[in-house]
Amino acid sequence: MSRLSTTRAIRPPGVLSGIGVLLLGLVASLLLQPGGGAVAQEPPAPARSGQAEQARQAGTGARSEPSGTYTNPVTEGTVDTFPDPVTIRGKDGLWYAYGTQNPVFRSKGEQGERIVPILRSADLVDWEYAGELFTPETQPAWHGGSRLWAPDIRYLNGRYTLYYSVPDRNTVGVATAPTPTGPWTDRGAVMKPQSGCPTGNIDQAQFTDRDGRSYLYWGSYDVLCVAGMNADSTRIEGRVTEVAQGRRAEGPYVVRRGPYYYLFYSDAGCCQGAYSGYQVKVGRSTSPTGPFEDDEGVDLMARTSKGGAVVAGSGNRWIGPGHNSVQTDLAGQDWLVYHGIPSDDPDLDPTPEINRKQLSRRPMLIDRLDWIDGWPVVRAGAGASDGRQAAPVTAWDAGGTFNDGSLSGWRRQGPERDGWSTAESRDTGTYVTHEGRGTDPAYLVTRRRTAAAAQRAEADLRVTADTGAAGLTVAYADPDNNVSAWLDRDRNALVTDVLRNGRNDERITPLPSAFRWDSWHNVAVELRGGELTAEVTSDRLYDAVATQHRELPAGAARPGKAGTAARGPGSAADNVGTVKLHTPVTGPVPEPGPGAGLPAYSDAFEGTVVPGTEPDSPWSWVRGPAPGTAMTGGALSWPAGDTGLWLDTNTAPVLTRDAPKGDFTVETRLHFAPERAGQKAGLVLYGNDDRYFSLTRSALPLERRGGALTLNTEFAKEGERPTTTPPTPVFYGETFGGPTADTMWLRLSYHADRADREDEVRASTSRDGEHWVEAGVWSLPVKGPLKMGLVTLDGPGATARFDYVRTYRD
Incomplete structure (x- = not known):
């Protein structure tokens, strides 16, 4: 979803008319009807052959792939960015995609934005621009000029129904049309700003149950809700039920498969360029109103990070994959439709009209969605693809x-x-x-x-x-x-x-x-x-x-x-x-695991002297030793202090030691029961105060719960962010692992990516030391050696107990 404050969509003279002609004549002028509904003139019939080729020659058509294959992003060559994508197969046999308002034609010299841009495709791979929901002149006045986010498209009661977020009004709007590209008639707000959900009223998705009843799911930062809808699915009505909560949880999307309702959602940060920790997770229920549980059996309303990862950052080209919808090809194979941030070009250049915040580049990706043991996962767990893949089946035998x-x-x-x-x-x-x-x-x-x-x-x-x-x-x-x-x-x-x-x-x-x-x-x-x-x-x-x-x-x-x-x-x-019929993938890709142990880089903490306080110790302290640290019962006991290791706040003691050469995994068993916001303890791969990777058990506040705590496994990196305008020298990004417990097993796996000259680190967590939950991959450009370490920080009142540090060859 988009985080930018309100900005009107502005186009330089001559750009709109030229593009409108070249883009198949589908961006028709819109007229305001009495009663407040904005209605577009009917567009021409969908483009065929010559018109589509004309659009491609004008720079608005996607590149072609060899027959039967595709390469992400599928919107490359069509639009520069396409956040929060949702797709539908129109009754004309073509596929349509809808995205958040963004400057989609920056590379073609257009400074303004398209208000919910619409794309069209015959094969889910090659896309062409097909219009937008509103223009600046026809956007309904009740929006107050708000940018429109996170569309959801459905075909209901013989018409296309498009829901969209109006963040400046803290509500959701709805428009209907006889075709996937319009003409659109605005039907007003779906809910009041005081909806009954303690969250931002954005990121909505509609769902119809077996009995024909319609539901709307919505929510952002940090609670997700559901309510029933009226007969024509234009207003919520009745009880509002909270179905999930978590640190920055948003973007709900529900499908029903077999006996279960699956609630997809994204958490962590959506839009921070190379530091976006966004990922897609899922829970399931036997009722559309929950309770939903993840694949660890944890209620999505529990105040802990969750399992059920569908796709997360995997260390390849794509960062922060998230805000998904689901599409099915003609062979019955499911596809996750979502956005990702390219690591080689993560940020859009700022424009005079959009200058309050750096926008991340978020093109549309598609990848095969497999159902393994009753749970959806992208490419059997291989993550977002960045090479050529077998394409969806979109033509009949x-x-x-x-x-x-x-x-x-x-x-x-x-x-x-x-x-x-x-x-x-x-x-x-x-x-x-x-x-x-x-x-x-x-x-x-x-x-x-x-x-x-x-x-x-x-x-x-x-x-x-x-x-x-x-x-x-x-x-x-x-x-x-x-x-x-x-x-x-x-x-x-x-x-x-x-x-x-x-x-x-x-x-x-x-x-x-x-x-x-x-x-x-x-x-x-x-x-x-x-x-x-x-x-x-x-x-x-x-x-x-x-x-x-x-x-x-x-x-x-x-x-x-x-x-x-x-x-x-x-x-x-x-x-x-x-x-x-497609042949389903029924088994996951092999999970990475550690190799042989490295005793010379491990420590059982069985001594009586605090590590790093003796001359011959392999450990050393940065700003230490930490006050109160002691060896008790075969473990390192370390009280949290009122210290930090975040941007300009670099006051926390860090216990470090040299890491082995080559690829390795470092693991610790940690007992830590934080009681106040900000308390953290765990592993760190440390270069310096402004360049490190950390995996901690953390107590973090929920913004929509008045600061109430959620206990997370927090996988973070801090480092240079040179692409921002104005330059941001150091930035902190986080993503979240699986459910927590007072006793946790934590792992950081280091890989030297020599081809891209990057330090690549994968995190995983466990509550029993046997079953591990992957928490994604972060990377940073190589700047020098990283040391292994431990850290406890951000607020007194809790004590961390580290039972050991074990290191393995990968």
Whole structure:
């Protein structure tokens, strides 16, 4: 999310009109309607071939990758930055992305910002600019000129509904449109500033449950909340429930998978360039209102840092990955859509209009999202990708969008075969309808056969008559032998029907009572072996209103064709097709671990003399020894003092010793029960007071809880930040590891990245000494040797007990 104070979006003369022409004519002028809603003129139809090429030649189209691959960031060459991205597949068969208001065309000479910029893609890889939510002239007056952050897009009740944060009004706005690019009608504020959630009313995401009820999740710094919404999902109503809290927690996004609701969120700092500790974490619940727990079984409302890491900094090009949404490709593979900060170019140049704070460069990334043992993780735990990857599947093996206006490539089948025709709308383009009056099914199937053993098929369906059904058909041999998933209006249900030799075997799953039959709904069917899964959503965003699983009878999953089906009048279908079903990744990448022990660089603290106080000790003190430090019971006892090791406050004693040459891991077991904000104790890899890495158990205040404490495992670095304007010589950045306990095991693993001349440090934490939680990777340019050390600081009243220091070769 963005942290910049209010700034109007300003464009130099001539820039808007020139870009508007070259960018497909989609940034139409907007008009204010009576009643306060801002409405844009209807944009032209989505760009095709020549227009898209014209946009690329004008510098607004993305670079192309070799077929079937992509390289992050996917927005490179299209926009300079695209924070807080969210995506949707439009009913025209294209994907659309929406981002926080930012100066997205700085490299093209534009000084101002685009107010919620919109991108469009045919494949989730190559993107082109498609417009913005508002212009400076048409932004609703009730915003007070606020910048707009963190959009969320949904297809609800037959229209696109876009939620956006209005930070200067401490609320969330909502706008609706008939197409993914507008024209947008502003519907006002979703909540009052006094919403009932003790947080900033930003970073919202909508979710629809099985019963059709709508929810809104939101929150930032440091509490996340949820509330129900009214029938048209434009206002929250009823009880506001807190579902998570943590140091700088924000950006909630919910999906339902199987029996669980998964709450994704980001914590630590989003927007500090190379010092951004942002990461995505997740908890799950059996209820949309919680309680949510992480993969360690810790309640997300507990005042501790959490596990459940989905993606964190991994030491490659990408820093501070976060603020995610989830998208599914045609093969059923999930993708995390998020932003990251490039380490080689982390900051945007300041402009006269945007001068209150340095903006971080945050382009859009996508990466494969795997579900391992019931938990989502990016690339099986490998983290954000910075090399060429296999691309999402975005083209059918068989099927199509009907946008050529014909039924060529399709076969009409069944007694009512003559009822098929094409129609058009500004949202979908061309689609097919069936107006047969009989009760027998009619089929429109691909000419090409597909293997049924492992496939995923989809169709956008609706029924506009008072009776009848629209269906998706797979494993089609003939009208008497096929498998279909029906939206059956007569029974208000999702019905799967297996036809064998004319005999049917049905299963019925009710749809919500308020199901909108005249609205498009996506029906997806997956066949894997002899199992069928069918689900109904509005927008393919993991919020199915009906899901059905069933075993298929022997022989039913035969090779066949795919297509759409109709029974009775008023059936319509679009975006019909099938592809080979993805093969899920079910195991994690190997977790890094220490190698052989290095006794010469280890210490069991079994002596009676405080380390660093004898002439031959391998330890030495910076500003020490610390007052009150003693050897007691085979451990180093060290009371916290009123000292600091943060920016200009460099008063804390630090106990250090030389580190081994090469890569290594240093570990300690720490008992520490802090009682006041700022108290910390743990490991440090120390160059000097302004250049170090630390991993501590810390007591930190929650900003929205009046300073109430949360106990975190805090992984931090301090060092030079030369790219800021004006220059900031030293900066402190932090990220957070797993849950804490009074007794913790802490590890810092050092790697010399010789290719990039960086010191790279990975942190991990444990509450039992056996199961470790990764806490990400920090790096700094090589400036000299680092020493291993211990530190206790920031406030008296607690005593740290270090049982040992053990060092291992990596």
